[in-house]
Amino acid sequence: xxxxxxxxxxxGSSVTRAMFEEGKRLAQIYGKENVYDFSLGNxxxxxxxxxxxxxxxxxxxxxxxxxxxxxxxxxxxEVRDTIAKSLNQKFGTRFxxxxxxxxxxxxxxxxxILKTLLDPGDEVIAFAPYFGEYNHYVANFDGKMVAVSxxxxxxxxxxxxxxxxxxxxxxxxxxxxxxxxxxVVYSEEVIQRLAAILEKKQREFGTAIYLLADEPYRxxxxxxxxxxxxTKYYANTIVGYSYSKSLSLPGERIGxxxxxxxxxxxxxLVNAATIATRILGFxxxxxxxxLAVARCVEEAVDLSVYDANRKLLYDKLISLGFECAKPQGAxxxxxxxxxxxxxxxxxxxxxxxxxxxxGSSFMCPGYVRIAYCVDIDMIKRSFAAFEKLAECxxxxxx
Amino acid sequence: xxxxxxxxxxxGSSVTRAMFEEGKRLAQIYGKENVYDFSLGNxxxxxxxxxxxxxxxxxxxxxxxxxxxxxxxxxxxEVRDTIAKSLNQKFGTRFxxxxxxxxxxxxxxxxxILKTLLDPGDEVIAFAPYFGEYNHYVANFDGKMVAVSxxxxxxxxxxxxxxxxxxxxxxxxxxxxxxxxxxVVYSEEVIQRLAAILEKKQREFGTAIYLLADEPYRxxxxxxxxxxxxTKYYANTIVGYSYSKSLSLPGERIGxxxxxxxxxxxxxLVNAATIATRILGFxxxxxxxxLAVARCVEEAVDLSVYDANRKLLYDKLISLGFECAKPQGAxxxxxxxxxxxxxxxxxxxxxxxxxxxxGSSFMCPGYVRIAYCVDIDMIKRSFAAFEKLAECxxxxxx
Numbered sequence: 001x002x003x004x005x006x007x008x009x010x011x012g013s014s015v016t017r018a019m020f021e022e023g024k025r026l027a028q029i030y031g032k033e034n035v036y037d038f039s040l041g042n043x044x045x046x047x048x049x050x051x052x053x054x055x056x057x058x059x060x061x062x063x064x065x066x067x068x069x070x071x072x073x074x075x076x077x078e079v080r081d082t083i084a085k086s087l088n089q090k091f092g093t094r095f096x097x098x099x100x101x102x103x104x105x106x107x108x109x110x111x112x113i114l115k116t117l118l119d120p121g122d123e124v125i126a127f128a129p130y131f132g133e134y135n136h137y138v139a140n141f142d143g144k145m146v147a148v149s150x151x152x153x154x155x156x157x158x159x160x161x162x163x164x165x166x167x168x169x170x171x172x173x174x175x176x177x178x179x180x181x182x183x184v185v186y187s188e189e190v191i192q193r194l195a196a197i198l199e200k201k202q203r204e205f206g207t208a209i210y211l212l213a214d215e216p217y218r219x220x221x222x223x224x225x226x227x228x229x230x231t232k233y234y235a236n237t238i239v240g241y242s243y244s245k246s247l248s249l250p251g252e253r254i255g256x257x258x259x260x261x262x263x264x265x266x267x268x269l270v271n272a273a274t275i276a277t278r279i280l281g282f283x284x285x286x287x288x289x290x291l292a293v294a295r296c297v298e299e300a301v302d303l304s305v306y307d308a309n310r311k312l313l314y315d316k317l318i319s320l321g322f323e324c325a326k327p328q329g330a331x332x333x334x335x336x337x338x339x340x341x342x343x344x345x346x347x348x349x350x351x352x353x354x355x356x357x358x359g360s361s362f363m364c365p366g367y368v369r370i371a372y373c374v375d376i377d378m379i380k381r382s383f384a385a386f387e388k389l390a391e392c393x394x395x396x397x398x
Numbered sequence: 399x400x401x402x403x404x405x406x407x408x409x410g411s412s413v414t415r416a417m418f419e420e421g422k423r424l425a426q427i428y429g430k431e432n433v434y435d436f437s438l439g440n441x442x443x444x445x446x447x448x449x450x451x452x453x454x455x456x457x458x459x460x461x462x463x464x465x466x467x468x469x470x471x472x473x474x475x476e477v478r479d480t481i482a483k484s485l486n487q488k489f490g491t492r493f494x495x496x497x498x499x500x501x502x503x504x505x506x507x508x509x510x511i512l513k514t515l516l517d518p519g520d521e522v523i524a525f526a527p528y529f530g531e532y533n534h535y536v537a538n539f540d541g542k543m544v545a546v547s548x549x550x551x552x553x554x555x556x557x558x559x560x561x562x563x564x565x566x567x568x569x570x571x572x573x574x575x576x577x578x579x580x581x582v583v584y585s586e587e588v589i590q591r592l593a594a595i596l597e598k599k600q601r602e603f604g605t606a607i608y609l610l611a612d613e614p615y616r617x618x619x620x621x622x623x624x625x626x627x628x629t630k631y632y633a634n635t636i637v638g639y640s641y642s643k644s645l646s647l648p649g650e651r652i653g654x655x656x657x658x659x660x661x662x663x664x665x666x667l668v669n670a671a672t673i674a675t676r677i678l679g680f681x682x683x684x685x686x687x688x689l690a691v692a693r694c695v696e697e698a699v700d701l702s703v704y705d706a707n708r709k710l711l712y713d714k715l716i717s718l719g720f721e722c723a724k725p726q727g728a729x730x731x732x733x734x735x736x737x738x739x740x741x742x743x744x745x746x747x748x749x750x751x752x753x754x755x756x757g758s759s760f761m762c763p764g765y766v767r768i769a770y771c772v773d774i775d776m777i778k779r780s781f782a783a784f785e786k787l788a789e790c791x792x793x794x795x796x
Contacts, residue, residue, distance in 0.1 A: 208399040250681075
């Protein structure tokens with residue numbers, strides 16, 4: 001009796017649920033401490049103390065009807081103003097509150113902007129490997145998802161193929177840097193080349209092609225790497241941001257969209273995105289969270305924890321002969337499976353209580369995603385299992 | 399460059415924005431205290447103290463990664479368990495956590511369940527006058543909205559017309575009791591007749607017709623009236639609830655869906671609604687708000703404030719000759735316009751700094767909605783303006 005499309009999703013999702021159940025089952029057999037779950041992108045570092053302090057102070061000192069009440073669907077004006085100023089200071093941009101729309105996380109923001117942009121049949125391009133949810137978000141609005149195949153082994157965007165796949169129906173190109181699942185950060189030079197291609201194609205087709213920068217991992221960078229701020233390179237850039245990772249607040253659903261003044265059709269974009277926020281049922285981003293993040297724009301989680309995990313796990317994997325580009329951002333490692341079929345490799349790993357996500361979930365078979373946003377002791381305890389897994393394939397002669 | 403559908407919405411919404419701007423303009427000319435804004439459904443009563451106390455205690459005492467982290471897309475299990483038990487105690491139902499899905503308010507919940515149910519072209523019925531956003535929610539999933547015309551003057555649902563308009567493509571019927579905009583509460587006898595019609599048509603068509611009970615005003619009832627709990631009368635009932643009004647938390651976006659075990663296709667409904675929560679970009683209802691409302695299931699705002707407003711305004715309007723069914727729920731009065739064109743009447747009222755919403759916005763021209771969730775002093779100050787408005791039509795001989 002449910003919708004046909006949803007029935008497919010329900011049937012498809014039983015695989016993921018089975019994996020989740022499998023994790024619980026393994027924990028019952030082997031004990032929780034002997035299951036090494038690297039499958040979830042759930043931040044392990046605590047939110048900065050300032051977040052709870054801000055929330056408590058808001059709850060204590062501000063008018064309750066204001067704190068918990070409706071505001072403009074785009075969000076509290078003073079919150080949007082604070083965020084705009086903070087971005088300007090960090091990136092030399094010139095945003096005002098009119099450029100900021102508060103959203104229910106980055107996932108909410110992407111749905112809002114895709115609702116704003118897509119007519120049925122419009123095309124959206126993403127670079128494999130990419131977050132599988134993009135497929136659903138685009139399908140929500142009857143858009144057509146077009147995947148650009150991966151550049152192996154550096155997993156920078158495949159710009160030659162992008163150029164081929166841009167068409168007059170291309171409404172948007174999604175980039176996600178720092179990247180989930182690879183941990184790769186796109187360099188300034190890559191962004192410049194990407195922008196040049198989009199500019200050229202816009203002129204050729206006489207269309208607007210929006211670059212959607214999905215940036216929940218913006219602050220999660222290591223080795224002194226910097227992620228360029230994309231609106232500075234390409235006028236039709238729209239940024240989707242989330243505090244899920246930078247402040248470890250994924251369950252609180254708080255983020256924002258940046259729609260720069262110079263984006264084509266700016267007024268309509270902002271008005272439509274505000275309406276989309278309302279009619280998709282978000283209505284507005286949660287009010288208390290809005291007020292709290294505005295007081296924490298200069299805060300960030302303790303990155304040294306993720307960095308220590310990264311170094312520890314990376315060195316171990318390399319020493320065992322795994323192939324992996326050293327991630328410079330996010331909290332994922334993208335590792336070549338030791339056999340062609342990544343799902344078979346994930347199943348084999350599970351025999352040693354190691355849980356990964358197969359690359360197929362990111363439209364890039366042959367790899368697995370290992371999330372290192374976990375307790376460092378779990379990483380240490382998992383080493384013997386990684387050794388056995390590697391040994392198992394060595395002895396197979398693969 | 400934005401989507402064609404959204405361009406229509408942007409153009410349509412300029413009217414509402416103009417009205418909002420007009421309110422601000424009037425305040426600048428006449429002073430804020432001389433503008434009587436009865437147009438907004440924003441709760442004026444403070445949230446119970448227990449809400450902020452619960453939030454502060456959660457922030458202080460619980461693990462931060464738990465409070466702010468991801469959970470199952472359907473919501474925290476202990477929250478859903480607490481809500482199920484509270485409903486069972488209040489209404490004699492037999493829900494468990496499996497029947498509860500936490501949502502981003504009632505608007506989020508309605509979008510989730512419509513995504514779950516609707517194939518393109520499926521029909522959804524609502525009784526005029528109804529909340530205009532339903533049209534957008536149904537259109538989001540390419541459903542077809544079918545309006546049943548109003549029963550004048552009592553504004554109970556027009557069941558004879560419902561029966562005619564039910565077809566094999568009817569997937570859902572939305573009821574909203576206590577009602578926005580009329581304040582009417584459906585009696586048990588009406589619910590029983592409604593259920594009988596739906597049962598009969600389900601048998602006739604061999605389909606499932608889901609009754610969507612949109613219940614953000616459930617607790618806002620006066621004169622000792624009780625709003626029946628609809629799952630007890632019809633198996634295929636799905637309840638959408640929100641704490642926006644009962645706890646005055648509209649900006650916090652917290653509510654839930656109830657999907658009873660006896661609903662047809664129960665397992666698929668729950669799984670699909672959980673997936674819809676994720677892929678529509680909600681991901682989950684805001685975590686802190688979930689934990690807080692679970693501690694406040696026995697709390698409610700001080701209804702005596704709304705009730706005093708209701709009596710004061712109702713008596714005045716009746717004494718001036720306005721026609722209005724005495725509202726028994728919500729915080730709206732549904733008043734017959736003093737001329738046929740409700741928009742012209744709204745414009746005339748604005749000349750006296752009285753702001754209402756025209757009935758046309760609720761698919762029921764000839765009436766206006768007057769929201770009395772305002773400061774009682776504003777109501778008192780507005781009386782002279784209401785007198786002038788009535789006098790103006792008397793002198794016109796209308």
